Amino acid sequence: MMTTTSRPFRSDNPALDNALGQLAGAVQILGYHEGIHETLATPRREVNVAVPLRRDDGHVQVFRGHRVQHNVSRGPGKGGLRFHPSVDIDEVRALAMLMTWKCAVVDLPYGGAKGGVDIDPAEHSPAELERVTRRYTSEILPMIGPEQDIMAPDMGTGEREMAWVMDTYSVSMGHTIPAVVTGKPLAIGGSRGRGTATARGIFHVADAALTHAGERLKGSRVAVQGFGKVGANAAKIFSDEGAIVTHVSDAFGAVRNDDGLDVDALLAHVAATGSVVGFERGDAVDGSAVLVADVDVLVPAAIDSVLTVDNAHDVRARFVVEGANGPTTQEADTILGKNGVTIVPDILANAGGVIVSYFEWVQANQTYWWTDAEIEDRLAGRMRSAYAEVAHHAHDHDLTLRDAALVIGVQRVADAHRLRGLYP
Ligand SMILES: NC(=O)C1=CN([C@@H]2O[C@H](COP(=O)(O)OP(=O)(O)OC[C@H]3O[C@@H](n4cnc5c(N)ncnc54)[C@H](OP(=O)(O)O)[C@@H]3O)[C@@H](O)[C@H]2O)C=CC1
Numbered sequence: 001m002m003t004t005t006s007r008p009f010r011s012d013n014p015a016l017d018n019a020l021g022q023l024a025g026a027v028q029i030l031g032y033h034e035g036i037h038e039t040l041a042t043p044r045r046e047v048n049v050a051v052p053l054r055r056d057d058g059h060v061q062v063f064r065g066h067r068v069q070h071n072v073s074r075g076p077g078k079g080g081l082r083f084h085p086s087v088d089i090d091e092v093r094a095l096a097m098l099m100t101w102k103c104a105v106v107d108l109p110y111g112g113a114k115g116g117v118d119i120d121p122a123e124h125s126p127a128e129l130e131r132v133t134r135r136y137t138s139e140i141l142p143m144i145g146p147e148q149d150i151m152a153p154d155m156g157t158g159e160r161e162m163a164w165v166m167d168t169y170s171v172s173m174g175h176t177i178p179a180v181v182t183g184k185p186l187a188i189g190g191s192r193g194r195g196t197a198t199a200r201g202i203f204h205v206a207d208a209a210l211t212h213a214g215e216r217l218k219g220s221r222v223a224v225q226g227f228g229k230v231g232a233n234a235a236k237i238f239s240d241e242g243a244i245v246t247h248v249s250d251a252f253g254a255v256r257n258d259d260g261l262d263v264d265a266l267l268a269h270v271a272a273t274g275s276v277v278g279f280e281r282g283d284a285v286d287g288s289a290v291l292v293a294d295v296d297v298l299v300p301a302a303i304d305s306v307l308t309v310d311n312a313h314d315v316r317a318r319f320v321v322e323g324a325n326g327p328t329t330q331e332a333d334t335i336l337g338k339n340g341v342t343i344v345p346d347i348l349a350n351a352g353g354v355i356v357s358y359f360e361w362v363q364a365n366q367t368y369w370w371t372d373a374e375i376e377d378r379l380a381g382r383m384r385s386a387y388a389e390v391a392h393h394a395h396d397h398d399l400t401l402r403d404a405a406l407v408i409g410v411q412r413v414a415d416a417h418r419l420r421g422l423y424p
């Protein structure tokens with residue numbers, strides 16, 4: 001095969017440029033020719049929609065919505081729905097591409113997709129959010145379905161929104177179709193364990209990475225950026241498993257306690273006030289301090305591109321376990337690597353969510369529900385075996401964990417295209 005040596009695909013959007021750069025690196029390692037590279041870099045199907053909202057006070061505001069199916073060669077599109085003011089088509093393209101490699105690296109029978117609306121949920125009532133969710137779902141309805149594209153929660157959405165998506169889709173089809181979304185409430189066909197799955201998966205790979213390095217997670221010091229569905233559950237699980245969580249942050253600020261934050265008390269504080277800020281059993285620190293905290297393990301679990309050329313040199317953690325999608329720019333990745341930091345990459349580290357989403361979809365298709373213990377055992381098994389496979393590949397081919405994970409994922413997708421007849 002002819003080898004691609006340049007990086008022909010770039011974007012002005014940092015998240016998409018990062019994702020394209022990662023793909024170009026994997027293509028180069030695999031020695032794929034330009035045609036395969038272009039196939040893998042190009043979203044298969046995407047739709048942009050206007051989402052007009054009649055606000056509670058009567059005036060009308062129009063949001064922009066997107067759904068991108070990056071690749072469907074291994075199965076239906078799979079990926080979350082994000083509500084965040086920064087959402088745009090390029091960010092959604094980047095996140096959809098990451099979903100493709102993520103599903104492939106943990107060997108789920110899915111392609112990759114993602115959706116988003118440029119709305120700030122904090123600025124809207126539940127009634128407004130319901131109207132936006134239903135209108136968005138109606139607009140993209142022809143491209144979703146249990147065999148086409150299955151949505152799930154991401155930043156700014158949760159099981160409430162998934163219930164609205166399922167209801168809107170089901171009403172239009174004339175009967176209840178639980179398998180069109182995952183991350184739904186248990187009462188309407190959700191899975192046990194989906195709410196904490198991403199965080200549990202992060203715990204399993206962090207534990208595996210430290211064990212691999214001859215260290216122990218128990219007693220290690222951990223900082224978590226973001227205190228939402230992923231970050232808060234990760235802080236709780238790490239703390240319950242004996243790690244010392246010294247720093248956590250949200251969009252408003254951060255708290256630090258070098259003896260270890262009482263995560264249960266912090267969860268109660270956030271439930272009462274809406275933020276980690278003002279927690280009395282810790283010191284207020286700047287949000288940026290979390291990323292450079294003197295800890296063993298750093299878990300970025302908020303937005304993308306937070307570890308950059310500007311702060312990577314100051315990172316003191318020896319393990320970065322990426323809960324968020326795309327938190328590390330390529331320049332920062334290189335700096336951290338040179339400084340001996342082990343990065344467990346997003347497409348592996350945060351795959352626990354989509355793994356239990358897959359379990360939810362399987363259960364919905366079979367209308368047979370699994371126990372908590374079955375979910376946890378199967379999640380732990382998949383996360384730990386995926387980590388072991390990636391770590392072996394990295395060792396055998398002298399690659400970072402990120403490059404090894406990308407190579408495994410990209411190769412599986414390219415193989416699907418080859419076997420289906422795209423190239424010999
Ligand atoms: N949910 C899932 O199953 C999965 C999520 N992910 C990824 O994990 C990340 C977090 O998602 P999720 O937890 O679901 O989202 P949530 O919306 O539940 O939580 C996001 C958290 O990030 C915080 N945050 C936002 N901006 C900043 C900032 N600049 N600095 C510090 N904290 C910030 C928010 O703070 P505040 O509450 O103050 O707004 C909130 O605590 C995203 O990158 C997502 O794509 C990956 C795999 C699966």
Ligand SMILES: O=C(O)CCC(=O)C(=O)O
Pocket residue numbers: 078079080081099102150151152153154182183325350351353354355357
């Ligand atoms: O659970 C899913 O289907 C996808 C979750 C998601 O959006 C992600 O892993 O980034």
